[in-house]
Amino acid sequence: MKKLLLSSIAFVFLLTSCGSKTKGELVGVQGKKWYPEKxxxxxxxxxxxxxxxxxxxxxxxxxxxxxxxxxxxxxxxxxxxxxNSEYRQFVEWVKDSITRTKLAILADELGIGPEEGGIGDFVFKDADTTKASVYDKYMLDNYSGMGETGFEGRALNKDENLIWDVSEYPDEYYTEVMDSLYIPEEESYNGQRTIDVTKLKYKYSWMDIEAAARSSRKENKSRKDFIRHEELEIxxxxxxxxxxxxxxxxxxxxxxxxxxxxxxxxxxxxxxxxxxxxxxxxxxxxxxxxxxxxxxxxxxxxxxxxxxxxxxxxxxxxxxxxxxxxxxxxxxxxxxxxxxxxxxxxxxxxxxxxxxxxxxxxxxxxxxxxxxxxxxxxxxxxxxxxxxxxxxxxxxxxxxxxxxxxxxxxxxxxxxxxxxxxxxxxxxxxxxxxxxxxxxxxxxxxxxxxxxxx
CATH class of the missing domain: 3.90.1580.10 (paralog of FGE (formylglycine-generating enzyme))
Structure with a gap:
């Protein structure tokens, strides 16, 4: 029985060796072929x-x-x-993200879902934050410009188009959110509704590599000590x-x-x-x-x-x-x-x-x-x-x-x-x-x- 077991192990090893593409040579880790685009x-x-x-x-x-x-x-x-056009794309993205975040938060707080329509169409798509990857959470946590909301890591519903025409607002809750984005009526003139641009904030994080590289080991600083957080009007x-x-x-x-x-x-x-x-x-x-x-x-x-x-x-x-x-x-x-x-x-x-x-x-x-x-x-x-x-x-x-x-x-x-x-x-x-x-x-x-x- 012992001889049979040893023979089986040797046979498996032989098959594995014959099937190896590297043949035991040092060929490096084979990653994806990199084709950068201009x-x-x-x-x-x-x-x-x-x-x-x-x-x-x-x-x-x-x-x-x-x-x-x-x-x-x-x-x-x-x-x-x-x-101006390229920078407006940035501004529009921030405005879109903040609006969808506000709509999703209110819908969640009111317990309104897609089946009820209106603001419910903009409810968070992924209520289970455990399913979000580290990358997803990073991206979701860092663009709202709304500070801590308690809803970090929740995926926004970007499949629904936002409605900007006042006459087409679907319900009073949607109206409430949209009105919060505009300057107060008493500050408006000539009948114009203007977005309150002070609310268009972008939040992001970055790592200060130079500071980390120059830091002495005796300082005993961890990686998080060099992560910087920024939030500003854009x-x-x-x-x-x-x-x-x-x-x-x-x-x-x-x-x-x-x-x-x-x-x-x-x-x-x-x-x-x-x-x-x-x-x-x-x-x-x-x-x-x-x-x-x-x-x-x-x-x-x-x-x-x-x-x-x-x-x-x-x-x-x-x-x-x-x-x-x-x-x-x-x-x-x-x-x-x-x-x-x-x-x-x-x-x-x-x-x-x-x-x-x-x-x-x-x-x-x-x-x-x-x-x-x-x-x-x-x-x-x-x-x-x-x-x-x-x-x-x-x-x-x-x-x-x-x-x-x-x-x-x-x-x-x-x-x-x-x-x-x-x-x-x-x-x-x-x-x-x-x-x-x-x-x-x-x-x-x-x-x-x-x-x-x-």
């Missing part, structure tokens, strides 16, 4: 080195950009500034058109610029650095929700470019150029201005634009990026320190400092003189400030090309 609306900026800083005369004598040869890795960058500050310019009539821009279809393809402004960061988080989540639904691997995060990445991309591969098109002139050989800025004293319209222009205006640089000079200045991920060029690394340099609220902006804007359009000129704004002349564009780290043979 992100929509982005251009691949190939890795390379360049001389960062003021290689030409420092006319302003600020002495904050001494030349330094640095190298950056490959990355994707939006070919235009983020537009609607653009449209009052910037009034506050930025005293004794100037800019009321039409305040009233219409962000929401009207006439300005859909214009760069969004009135966005703080913190709001731009929130947009990057949402864009990553929005894409990965789709990846998850298709069973695909997640993409890496969208983010703001570092100061070095921005300058490298703006140069478009032209070494030593003054402007994205090379330079040193801002007028083409046909006599046309090359960007949207303030070309002459008080003459904002000499370049065929008064305020901003559409994001795809003028000629792109050699990396096919539009308006890297002029139109709107752009937020970067880097903190501003006049001496940062002296100490940042020569490999993927970044003057990141969480305690420094001054953030670098680059590229100059429609209200700036030509000096600020130069690819090496540095400027800054505070992270919580918003301006009528500051926007942003996003980047994503490069992880390989899509397989063209598929």
């Amino acid at each position: 992100p929509y609306g982005m251009e691949l900026i190939p890795r390379g080195s360049f001389i960062m800083g003021k290689s030409e005369e420092d006319q302003a004598k600020v002495l904050n950009a001494p030349t330094k040869t640095v190298t950056v890795r490959s990355f994707y960058m939006d070919d235009t500034e983020i537009t 609607y653009p500050d449209t009052t910037v058109w009034i506050r930025d310019f005293e004794y100037s009539y800019n009321e039409p821009m305040h009233n219409d610029y962000f929401w009207h279809d006439a300005y859909s393809e214009y760069p969004v402004v009135g966005i703080s650095w913190k709001q731009a960061q929130a947009f990057c988080n949402w864009r990553t989540k929005h894409k990965n929700d789709d990846q998850k639904s298709k069973g695909k691997q997640f993409v890496n995060k969208f983010r703001l470019p570092t100061e070095a990445e921005w300058e490298y991309a703006a140069r478009g591969g032209i070494e030593g150029g003054t402007y994205p098109w090379g330079g040193p002139y801002v007028i083409s050989d046909t006599g046309c201005f090359m960007a949207n800025f303030k070309p002459q004293r008080g003459d904002y319209a000499a370049d065929q634009a008064l305020y901003t222009v559409e994001a795809k205006s003028y000629e792109p640089n050699d990396f096919n990026l539009y308006n890297m000079a002029g139109n709107v200045s752009e937020w970067t991920n880097s903190s501003y320190d006049p001496n940062s060029y002296e100490y940042v690394s020569t490999m993927n340099p970044n003057g990141g400092d969480g305690s420094n609220e001054r953030k670098v902006i680059r590229g100059g804007s429609w209200k700036d003189v030509a000096y600020f359009l130069q690819v090496s000129t540095r400027d800054y704004e505070y992270a919580d400030s918003a301006r009528s002349y500051v926007g942003f564009r996003t980047v994503q780290d490069y992880m390989g090309e899509e397989d063209s043979t598929r």
Whole structure:
């Protein structure tokens, strides 16, 4: 019997060995084949080195950009500034999510289900939170912008279309929820119902990798000590058109610029650095929700470019150029201005634009990026320190400092003189400030090309 047992074990081992695909060799863990796609609306900026800083005369004598040869890795960058239309997609998503959350909570509290119709059509789809994955709970817990509700981890019903027409509200409970989203009647005028934008908040979490990496083991900190939680209003500050310019009539821009279809393809402004960061988080989540639904691997995060990445991309591969098109002139050989800025004293319209222009205006640089000079200045991920060029690394340099609220902006804007359009000129704004002349564009780290043979 013992011999028979040993023979059986040997036979099974033999079969297992013969059937092995690795034949005992070290072949590594076989994961899914990775076929990254080029992100929509982005251009691949190939890795390379360049001389960062003021290689030409420092006319302003600020002495904050001494030349330094640095190298950056490959990355994707939006070919235009983020537009009003694109940012409105973020705002609409937040509004939709908050509305559905409020409807679902009230329906749950009232014990109304889909069989009763009305607000019951928007009841939570998954009442059993134990069925939600860690990813599901993370996504559900972090978008409501309503603080702690006690309903975290409950899946919203997104199959039903929201009803915004007052005359079509299905019941009084639905009306109650919708009315809570609008400003009070006594604050309305001209019969207009306006959403209370202060209620449009986005909540998310992120991990401070740099702080964690620099933390001493003696501090005995756990992973949770480096997880940061953010919650902020995400609607653009449209009052910037009034506050930025005293004794100037800019009321039409305040009233219409962000929401009207006439300005859909214009760069969004009135966005703080913190709001731009929130947009990057949402864009990553929005894409990965789709990846998850298709069973695909997640993409890496969208983010703001570092100061070095921005300058490298703006140069478009032209070494030593003054402007994205090379330079040193801002007028083409046909006599046309090359960007949207303030070309002459008080003459904002000499370049065929008064305020901003559409994001795809003028000629792109050699990396096919539009308006890297002029139109709107752009937020970067880097903190501003006049001496940062002296100490940042020569490999993927970044003057990141969480305690420094001054953030670098680059590229100059429609209200700036030509000096600020130069690819090496540095400027800054505070992270919580918003301006009528500051926007942003996003980047994503490069992880390989899509397989063209598929």
